[in-house]
Amino acid sequence: MQLPESSPFQESSAATRKRIAEAAAQLFSEQGFEKTSVRSIAAAAGADAALVIRYFGSKEDLFLATIQLHRAFEQALQAPLPDLAVQLVGAAVQMRGTRALRVYGVLMRASGNKKVGHSLGEAIEDGMIQPLVKRLQGADARVRSSLIAAQLLGLLDALALRGDEALLAAAEPTLVSVYAPALNALILPVP
Amino acid sequence: MQLPESSPFQESSAATRKRIAEAAAQLFSEQGFEKTSVRSIAAAAGADAALVIRYFGSKEDLFLATIQLHRAFEQALQAPLPDLAVQLVGAAVQMRGTRALRVYGVLMRASGNKKVGHSLGEAIEDGMIQPLVKRLQGADARVRSSLIAAQLLGLLDALALRGDEALLAAAEPTLVSVYAPALNALILPVP
DNA sequence: CTCCGACTGTCAACGTCGTTGACAGTAGGA
DNA sequence: TCCTACTGTCAACGACGTTGACAGTCGGAG
Numbered sequence: 001m002q003l004p005e006s007s008p009f010q011e012s013s014a015a016t017r018k019r020i021a022e023a024a025a026q027l028f029s030e031q032g033f034e035k036t037s038v039r040s041i042a043a044a045a046g047a048d049a050a051l052v053i054r055y056f057g058s059k060e061d062l063f064l065a066t067i068q069l070h071r072a073f074e075q076a077l078q079a080p081l082p083d084l085a086v087q088l089v090g091a092a093v094q095m096r097g098t099r100a101l102r103v104y105g106v107l108m109r110a111s112g113n114k115k116v117g118h119s120l121g122e123a124i125e126d127g128m129i130q131p132l133v134k135r136l137q138g139a140d141a142r143v144r145s146s147l148i149a150a151q152l153l154g155l156l157d158a159l160a161l162r163g164d165e166a167l168l169a170a171a172e173p174t175l176v177s178v179y180a181p182a183l184n185a186l187i188l189p190v191p
Numbered sequence: 192m193q194l195p196e197s198s199p200f201q202e203s204s205a206a207t208r209k210r211i212a213e214a215a216a217q218l219f220s221e222q223g224f225e226k227t228s229v230r231s232i233a234a235a236a237g238a239d240a241a242l243v244i245r246y247f248g249s250k251e252d253l254f255l256a257t258i259q260l261h262r263a264f265e266q267a268l269q270a271p272l273p274d275l276a277v278q279l280v281g282a283a284v285q286m287r288g289t290r291a292l293r294v295y296g297v298l299m300r301a302s303g304n305k306k307v308g309h310s311l312g313e314a315i316e317d318g319m320i321q322p323l324v325k326r327l328q329g330a331d332a333r334v335r336s337s338l339i340a341a342q343l344l345g346l347l348d349a350l351a352l353r354g355d356e357a358l359l360a361a362a363e364p365t366l367v368s369v370y371a372p373a374l375n376a377l378i379l380p381v382p
Numbered sequence: 383c384t385c386c387g388a389c390t391g392t393c394a395a396c397g398t399c400g401t402t403g404a405c406a407g408t409a410g411g412a
Numbered sequence: 413t414c415c416t417a418c419t420g421t422c423a424a425c426g427a428c429g430t431t432g433a434c435a436g437t438c439g440g441a442g
Contacts (some may be wrong), residue, residue: 013390031304034225038429049390053430111352112223114302121353129355140369144359146349147370154345155285158337161302162312164320166337179338179378185373229400239421244401372416392435398417399428406421412414 012070024052025066029103033063033110060113069107070100070122073152079132084135085183088148089176092155096168105160124149140188148186155179171185208246210236215243216257220294223252224301238305251306260298260314261291264343268322275326276374279339280367287359298353315340329380339377346370 006065023044027036028095042049072095076087095101111117139181158164167175214235218227229250233240247253247295263286267278286292301309323336349355 006356016298018391034303036296037427039427042321049429050393050431051391052389059429073367077236107305108212108348108352109300112225117352121308123354124353129357138367140361142357143361143369146355147346147373150345150358151342152345152346154341154343155338157299157344157348158341161299164312164337165332166320167341169335170331174331174334175338178334182338182342182376183375185376186369207419228398230398240400241402241422242420250400326431383442386436386440388440389438390436394431395433396431397429400426402413402423402425402426405421406419408419409417411416 013055016045016047016051020047020052020055020062020064024062028056028063028067029106032106033059033113033116038062060115062088063113064115064119067103067107069103069120069127071127072100073128077128077135081135081187084187086176088152088183089155089179090172092152092159093172093175095156096159101156101160104156107162108157110175124153126151136187136189144186148183151179151183153185200229204220206334207238207242211243211246211253212257215253219258220290220297222229223297224250224299224307226354229253251304254301254304255306255310257352258298259296259346260294260311260318262318263291264319268326270317272326274376277367280346281363281376283350284342284363284366287350288345292347292351295347299348299352315344319343327378327380335377338375342370342377368378 001061024036024041026134027041027044030036039049041062042052045052052062053059056065072092073088076091078086081088091111095104107116108119111120128149129142129145132148133141138144155167158167193325211232212279215227215232218232221227229243230240230366232253233243234348236243244250247256267275267282268279286295296305298307298311302311319340320336323339325330327335329335333337349358
């Protein structure tokens with residue numbers, strides 16, 4: 001509803017920005033980038049679509065400013081090497097049903113946009129692959145780190161994008177005990 | 192896909208359909224679903240945008256009718272169990288630089304569309320997970336099969352969507368010898 | 383105090399998108 | 413010959429992201 005405010009006091013820019021950002025975060029994480037319109041964000045925030053663009057530059061920039069990849073693996077990455085696989089798989093599995101998992105799916109699907117894809121790639125490189133490279137011993141540390149990331153992101157894809165029923169239904173200890181050895185094949189140095 | 196019945200048909204109809212389908216396959220695989228407009232497909236095919244819709248129902252149906260996931264793993268899935276991991280990883284790595292890999296990325300990003308996501312999920316379930324389930328021995332065969340698929344699709348994501356430089360640059364034997372043991376941790380029965 | 387410039391918000395419009403319906407041309411069967 | 417079915421064209425619709433002009437409102441300078 002766009003009835004004019006009964007009290008014509010001017011609102012602070014920061015408050016409106018915040019309302020827009022919150023509405024955008026909500027709608028983007030629910031519906032994804034393409035299916036969320038600037039006009040619907042503006043309506044949810046009680047603002048005008050033109051104002052949304054003026055404040056954030058473009059829909060793409062608004063997406064990047066509001067959708068943030070939760071650092072789900074930050075803590076797990078600090079576990080001792082022998083526990084690392086279990087911690088990483090556990091962190092991934094525990095994302096089932098959370099908003100962070102939906103956000104990952106949304107980001108992955110929006111990665112066709114150049115800026116979004118670059119931003120996502122950077123987050124994975126800096127937040128996941130590089131920390132792994134620093135800790136792995138033995139040959140091919142960089143390739144092994146990239147492949148460990150592929151294993152974890154493949155699991156997140158199965159959960160978030162494809163909705164693999166077997167993986168969504170399985171008990172957490174089962175998934176961890178089955179998948180962790182596969183990560184350990186890359187984490188533990190090859191004799 | 193399905194030609195009109197051998198009833199009276201104007202000669203150029205099938206040819207026009209074919210030209211549209213070819214232009215669509217080309218543009219979709221190059222630019223993805225969202226960035227390819229029906230009007231650009233029509234222009235590339237020398238046809239009218241309205242005709243494209245009349246022949247294929249909608250842009251989404253045209254996408255599904257023309258973009259097909261190449262059965263890249265069909266042959267590898269028939270390898271003997273001890274060779275399975277090597278064959279599967281080899282098949283994935285050999286997709287580097289091919290159109291089939293681009294198509295996978297395009298499909299993955301378009302999986303926000305309900306029909307596309309469902310179609311992709313079905314292809315992975317029927318073409319990859321179920322064949323694996325039938326061959327795996329030991330406990331949790333279904334979960335292990337889903338996780339093997341996650342490993343392979345995670346690798347394809349890294350190559351097609353994120354463009355992981357380490358994985359794109361690595362020699363094929365390196366990737367195979369490093370990643371195959373990780374798949375074997377799920378393929379070979381647990382004692 | 384008034385006046386001014388900066389800021390906040392609104393509105394209409396542009397060009398593009400997917401899609402629809404009406405319409406013209408044409409070929410084959412009656 | 414007319415009739416019908418099909419192929420292709422055209423203009424238009426509503427929705428989209430984005431832009432520019434414009435109005436209301438405030439803080440501070442004179």
